[in-house]
Amino acid sequence: MFLDIHALHTLPYSNVNRDGLGSPKSCIYGGVQRIRVSSQSWKRAARLQVESQIGSPTLRTRQIAATVAKQLVEQENWGTDDARRAGRAIVQAYGLTPEDADDITKVLLWLPYTVLDELATLAIEHRDLIRTLSLPELDEKGKSKRLSKDEKDKRDEAARAAVALLKEPVTRILNERNATIALLGRMLADTPDHTVDGATEVAHAFTVHEAAPDFDYFTAVDDLAPNSGAGHLATAEFATGTFYRYSTINVTQFDEQLADHETARQVIAAWVRTFLTVVPSGKKNSTAANTAPDLVYIAVRNSPLSLAAGFEKPISTSGFGYLDRAVDVLNDYTTRLHRFLGDDGLWSGYAGTIDTKLPALGDPHESLDKLVQHSCDAVFGTLPVEASS
Incomplete structure (x- = not known):
């Protein structure tokens, strides 16, 4: 049994995940450039917070x-x-x-x-x-x-x-x-028995629209210089965008690895909420990109299913932003995909800042906490008892 996590998350002017040259990471999708945030970056940010919450740090x-x-x-x-x-x-x-x-x-x-x-x-x-x-x-x-x-x-x-x-x-x-190692997995080719098959898959986040980095020219003043000239000149790259984010958890596998039903539930609840609300820390002091997702859709399924293909065609805007259109695209694509597969999952629900009714995404919830709670109820109410024995 899998817990699929989908989110639409807008980041303002920022560079939360840089490449080797200091530029925001990017990819070509649907024939255009998108800004990208790597799965490793978002996983690390979430993992450190979850380990602090559950009191089980790793190194x-x-x-x-x-x-x-x-x-x-x-x-x-x-x-x-x-x-x-x-x-x-x-x-x-x-x-x-x-x-x-x-x-x-x-x-x-x-x-x-x-x-x-x-x-x-x-x-x-x-x-x-x-x-x-x-x-x-x-x-x-x-x-x-x-x-x-x-x-x-x-x-x-x-x-x-x-x-x-x-x-x-x-x-x-x-x-x-520990729980986060079981959740995320580890791999060491030189010592195969050190390897742990992680229960979680995390996709690279990408903008639902075409996007490119922007160059910021900045200066720093030398306060002790005899003139008002700059003591330092440089450029940095930043970007903005509305991202589609996706992750899935093999709940049955994780539950079996921990052999503890209640701990598995607590860790998954902590992970889902933290993964959705944390932002990688790149350039945090100069951009403060501390936003939350505007739409979260969680589904319980027998097999995982990403909705990334729904954004293969980049969304365009005429000055009204990308979020509202992205919400419509997500709901419409989910409807068509479920009809095509003949499978709309075992349970689903959504929550967010938007007021639009989204019938393809299941039951609406007034808060993220209630959505996470109800998704865990759906999962752990149907897991076989022997999975935790």
Whole structure:
């Protein structure tokens, strides 16, 4: 069973998600340029808030070895060398190779914060073993000694053999997941059992109309300069637009992963509301683009269904804005799509700032909170009881 989330969300002059050159991200759709906000950007903004709300933070890092070492030094009064040996041993036991100079790994690990305490406890339990381990050799300049690939491979293999006793507990700890990891999923090719198949899919948001970045020329005044000239000149890019946003949650999968009906419901409710109301933080101090969606449509279905194709033809305007027309297009396309498929889902409802009746979108709700509550009632009132056992 899937919970489909659709929204029409207008952003004012802003740049909430930049590309490598600092421009608003964009795409070509329907033969014209649209402004785009990546799924990763909106997911991260929502995830951080949800984790704060449910009290279950995570960290995504390449510095797990250094982080564990720092905790051992600061909280357990370990010496820096032994603490570093411990951090490197944990990474090596997991099958990864820390860099000689700074102990970072080539891949990002995404973990619940609680694993840091577990890893530190594990290191304390195996301190005698850890003390026997070697650290990377340094040359006369204090830098890591250069080794051939063959020498490095042999050294790394010997290191992994030395920490073989730690492999099972380290793997168990680093493969732990919390609710947001189960919800969004994680992938690590080097360690497949670290991978979690996420229950949520999030589409890139795009404007329902043609849109292009606008250049803003700005200056900064040097208050101590003897004249009134600018101390800094530059340009920045911004854009405006009404975006179609879509996400879907495989509620059955998520419920089974958590094995806790009530927690699954709470997390999904928190995620849906936060995902809809949060805005990515790019250029937030200079644009304050803190808007909410004007229309939210939620549907419970046996299979997910995006409505993005309804906006393949860009909406045009004659000075009356895009939102009202986008609302009509969404309702009309949903009507035609449901008729074509012969499937209008198991339940649906909508809420927003608009007064228009939208029969294709199900029951109207006076607030977002009530819409989210009723959508969760629809889902968890029909999930089989055994899904949470």
